[in-house]
Amino acid sequence: MEHILEVNDLTMHYTVKEGEVMAVDDVSFALGRGEALGLVGESGCGKTSVAMSLIRLLADNAEIQKGSIVLDGVDLVPLVEEEMRTHRWADISMVFQGAMNAWNPVYKVGDQIWEAMQTHFPLMTESEARERIAELFRLVGLNPAMMDRYPHEFSGGMRQRAIIAMALSCNPKVIIADEPTTALDVIVQDQILKELKKIQQELGMSIIYISHDVAVIAEVSDRIGVMYAGKLVELGPTDEVFPRPRHPYAYLLLASTPSVKGPRRKLAPLEGEPPNLLHPPAGCRFHPRCPFATEVCATDEPPYTEVDEGHIVACWNWEQVPELGRLEA
Template identity: 50%
Template sequence: MSLLEVDGLEVYYETEDGPAKAVDDVSFTLEEGENLGIVGESGCGKTTLAKAIIGILPDAGYVNGGSIEFKGDDLTTMTGEQRRRLKWEEISMIAQSAMNSLNPVYTIREQIVEAIETHRPGTGRVESTEIVTEMFELVGLDPDRADDYPHQFSGGMRQRAMIAMALALEPSLILADEPTTALDVIMQDQILKRISQIQDEVNSSMLVITHDVSVVAETCDRVLVMYAGKVAEIGPVDEIFNQPYHPYTIGLKRAFPNIRKTDQDLLSIKGYPPELVDPPEGCRFAERCPLATEKCRHEEPEAHFNNGLRSYCHYADDIDTELRPVADSPMTWEQTAAAQQTGGD
């Protein structure tokens, strides 16, 4: 049994124009000790997915269908109290907006100690204090600053404090939403290495939500690529970054510099994702895709399996035989963008 099994998950937001399908029929598994990276453009549903798992969707958000099974129990059917018991002890979250996640009227120490003593009632104050000290040292913060308030910390320090809180109870699952935001590259490296060490010790798993593909490449075993609320592609990190089968993943990969190919031109994916209140039929990436045909615009693609990847593209099976050079060419994408501007195909 997998640690986490998400099956056909739908998460919608109520709007004046109708429900926005932020997460639409998303399925994946996460094994014990495994790290899964979730990448994609802003608004593709990455953070919504994490909030649905830990149960902190805003008032307008709701699970419309599907299931989220954690250690065999469906989180979507649990009461609020049952979900709260899991937080920090079993599932913790490193939020992107650290200032909004910390209570401004309590010191950092008080907030971490409260989480420890709430979920581990037998823990004494001395032991809780020792854990705070250990966690502060772990993330590169002076333990003497633990009695400061959030506003006395810089953005990077608040982010590290959130990481310390998330790791304090050694949870089975860590949801890391842009975990290294506001950290310099040296501290990023130290934090990521230390998180990996802790994971090895307690066999915990992590969902890493980020725009930084280098973080995913360094820390993750598999990658899930999302686009407009849908899964575009999922598979081992090496295959995703070296030989993807979905045109969106190919474009996303080519949009970042390659230190091994310094003369390689960067690729730009022109246009914008579709509106999720009334998404188009067919493939949601069709209007920006250089390989799109009328079939793509009217028929939703099914999963295709190649080299350990699950790719939702009608032409995934043809990528290696004839279409990869086309999808890998910046000129192709520029021509697609020009056709969009003139209303052509």
């Protein structure tokens, strides 16, 4: 498959008073044209840091130390801010988490979408823009008349739909959906996910989903990447990783999540918390919490092993990881 986005050895650090926080460490993945890739992991494991590095909206104390982000042949890492600005939204846009505050309360929703289009397509007239926004609103299941309303007149689900419409407005090559449904109730969440998936398939969009919710990711992604403590620990097709995770962390993450549709299985708790990235554990970062850890895990970083075609895992003992539901609790 042709790649629209290639991320190679991306490393991003935050500098704080106590030292360096390695939020993203040597992360590499590629996104095919029209593909949906899901990134999953607990809070604080670097998912959002990856997203923010991709669109290069990092805090002042953050720095991309090495690696490249090649979007349709252009490496975004060395670009100066003004050049990067022209790529944002036009080439890579975002569906933000928490639809609540993603809208500026003092402007009409339609105007906020128009603003993005005006920036990237200065020649577009207002009537053309309104037509395009109406079309987008219909696509995401909103009444086009709503474009002249203010954000506070929208419900949570409607706001999220409008956010999706805004993300699509400039025909970006890649969309990053960062916790697109987290702030919504389960029913609306399901509607929005279905809608997103439908739109993605209709328009052949390349999209990166980011969520802590395994069920969400499993529903919408073609491939899954599991992140832990700033590292990508497993990456493979959804229908391989989901039923048969190879990394102990992925395994425990899935085993601790009940599945409604799949076969009944015993739940296993995932104990402890992700490590403090100021002083990550040596060797494999998961070894202090890992039931399969051996001596080598505490000293050496595990390399990626290709367990199947297009399915890689960073673990010394991946062969020990049993099938889901077989773990003795």
